[in-house]
Amino acid sequence: NAGVTQTPKFRVLKTGQSMTLLCAQDMNHEYMYWYRQDPGMGLRLIHYSVGEGTTAKGEVPDGYNVSRLKKQNFLLGLESAAPSQTSVYFCASQRSGGLLNSYEQYFGPGTRLTVT
Amino acid sequence: GQQLNQSPQSMFIQEGEDVSMNCTSSSIFNTWLWYKQDPGEGPVLLIALYKAGELTSNGRLTAQFGITRKDSFLNISASIPSDVGIYFCAGQGAQKLVFGQGTRLTINP
Numbered sequence: 641n642a643g644v645t646q647t648p649k650f651r652v653l654k655t656g657q658s659m660t661l662l663c664a665q666d667m668n669h670e671y672m673y674w675y676r677q678d679p680g681m682g683l684r685l686i687h688y689s690v691g692e693g694t695t696a697k698g699e700v701p702d703g704y705n706v707s708r709l710k711k712q713n714f715l716l717g718l719e720s721a722a723p724s725q726t727s728v729y730f731c732a733s734q735r736s737g738g739l740l741n742s743y744e745q746y747f748g749p750g751t752r753l754t755v756t
Numbered sequence: 757g758q759q760l761n762q763s764p765q766s767m768f769i770q771e772g773e774d775v776s777m778n779c780t781s782s783s784i785f786n787t788w789l790w791y792k793q794d795p796g797e798g799p800v801l802l803i804a805l806y807k808a809g810e811l812t813s814n815g816r817l818t819a820q821f822g823i824t825r826k827d828s829f830l831n832i833s834a835s836i837p838s839d840v841g842i843y844f845c846a847g848q849g850a851q852k853l854v855f856g857q858g859t860r861l862t863i864n865p
Contacts, residue, residue, distance in 0.1 A: 644798075671851070673852065680857075681857075682844070682855050682856065682857040682858050683799070683844065683855045685852060688851070688852055690851055696851075698852070730798050730799070732798075743787045743789070743804070743848045743853070744789065744801055744804050745789075745801070745846075745853055746801065747791075747798035747799045747800070748798050749797060749798050750796075750797070750798050
């Protein structure tokens with residue numbers, strides 16, 4: 641199993657450009673998450689999904705959109721990138737909720753995004 | 757919203773020393789998780805705790821789920837250079853985890 645994979649690993653954008661980050665998991669997990677990590681800020685939740693076709697806002701959703709068309713994929717889109725979106729983005733997946741051992745989240749390796 | 761207070765924010769220790777860090781919350785959590793993040797990598801799950809009072813070990817790591825369900829502790833014994841990184845606690849909220857701010861561990865050889 642590859643676990644959670646993210647593409648691309650690095651990206652540099654100019655202000656106003658758009659891009660999509662792809663997260664894929666091969667563990668048949670129901671829940672998927674997008675976080676951003678900035679120095680001294682820990683992990684902040686952007687959007688999440690508790691199943692195929694469903695999405696919900698997290699702590700810092702503004703400027704981002706997501707889609708979960710297939711259970712194994714979770715896409716994060718930036719429609720018009722801003723310098724404030726320079727960050728490291730992590731995707732995570734979780735089996736589900738409600739059952740023992742279901743709350744463990746597994747993270748991808750991250751995407752380092754710079755917006756100039 | 758729910759918040760976790762993780763302390764200390766950073767630690768500078770000598771190789772071989774034991775390490776202790778903790779997380780506290782004003783809310784009750786039913787699950788506590790501890791993660792480690794190496795530089796340039798994603799967080800990796802170290803230990804998961806599911807019962808109040810539970811004490812769980814993973815090699816030189818030991819974590820405890822506080823009896824009040826509002827805190828958790830992580831201890832690392834006999835630290836080695838590969839223990840360097842950022843350690844995060846997380847509590848299980850509704851459909852998502854609440855993360856602490858992290859403890860950055862630096863080890864002097």
